[in-house]
Amino acid sequence: MAEKLTSRAEDYSRWYIDIVRRADLADYSDVRGCMVIKPYGYAIWERMQRILDDRFKETGHVNAYFPLFIPKSFLSREAAHVEGFAKECAVVTHYRLKSDGQGGVVVDPEAKLEEELIVRPTSETIIWSTYKNWIQSYRDLPLLINQWANVVRWEMRTRLFLRTAEFLWQEGHTAHATEREAIEEAERMLHVYADFAEGVLAMPVIRGVKTPNERFAGAVETYCIEGMMQDGKALQAGTSHFLGQNFAKAFDVTFANRDNQLEYVWATSWGVSTRLMGALVMTHSDDAGLVLPPVLAPHQVVIVPIYRKDEERLRIVEKCHSIAASLRAQGIRVKVDDDDTKKPGWKFNEWELKGVPVRLALGPRDLDQDQIEVARRDTQTKETVGLSGDFTAYVQDLLDTIQQNLFQKALDLRTRMTREVSTWDEFAAAVNEPMPGFLSAHWDGTAETEAKIKELTGATIRCIPLDNPQEAGACILTGNPSKQRVLFAVAY
């Protein structure tokens, strides 16, 4: 049984990596645990960036940039924070190399740094040491800043997009005058993430809070969105933290309130990373490759011309470009694949692997009859549509339909993979099934029980959903009284 599960996980792992590679998104680099994001993968990430960045701006945030290096001493200012990250930090100890006299180079022992620099695993410390100088009065608050950056966490084991030694992300860091305002901010950004996941990525997510065990190092409360992947494992897709006054106290960031009293500021931080790319792949892909939701897709429509003779080619390619122009006029992102060195069949496969939502194919037959072949990536169906009507409106409708269909399919799958369990035997059996999914179960609320369940089954509490219904019950492990069910899952 265990062997079967392992091989199933391996199969899925291979399937995932195969899609990432064949869709030309990314690959491992020559550096251990690091990833090269290829142009097509990066184009998708850029779409995510652009859409998220707009939403950050709409909610009053501005972008800035803070250093890659953090003095070692900064990290230890907040006790929980250092404990959470110390084990996975890359450290810069020297600033110079020298020739070894044999054509190679060695680290120059003379060039040792007085204080080592940490390559940021996250930027709270460097940012709060900076905020100290920016904040004096309540008039300086709230401070609402985001940065797009790379961070490094020296993970033991890596997986393309889901866990790499270096990854790209955005991290928002805000300072507020009141606790209430900071909590509202943390919750607001959680909903920005959730709306993005559901509306753009077409990935349904559970909004919730983490248990103390799973909280961000240094946070008072960690909010999260949790997605369910096609293999029945959960993926944390974004987090938003209410940091209380922990960092303000650690970095001595105070402000004078209206009564001229000094108070510590209240903080939040929130982030999503290139892990979203992995979530995207694992939510929608099928055996023919990646499937992109139209709102996100860099190319929403690809047009493939089909021809035999040169004079046919001219007419058909011209028609393709004219269709593309009318679609673009309505804001649809269109690619005409008029590469003469590839055959149509090759292009069909290629764009399917890359997940383009709608493919149009135009050949001599279509040209004569003023029609075009329309293929949907999500359902893998084809139909022939006349060009005489409002074709642009037809395509726009189709894109909307695909977007909704992808979300609905993912939601249906998640619903099927979510269930309530009441007894330990039921729980343990469910975790061992090939597709465990979300298990809603009673928990006595203690960290010990949570740790024990993880040890026994590998399942963790993914979150306590927001607005979770209160319901008396008995903990599945200890039988102790419980006030509510929480969501367990095997997670990435």
Added chain:
RNA sequence: CGAGGUAUAGCGCAGCCCGGUAGCGCACUACGUUCGGGACGUAGGGGUCGCAGGUUCAAAUCCUGCUACCUCGACCA
């Protein structure tokens, strides 16, 4: 850090057991025929067989050591 595995052309692999001219598929180049679901033919180009030692007339192959990477655990977004 534990347990397994791998290292041979850009990619994927065979060859190793049993030492004797370094191969196959894909990709690449040229020409021709093709072009409505990853075309075919012909001709080509491309290699210090991970590194360092050892055994041998002779090492991709046998022996010793090292290194790197992958998968699965532990850890983690």
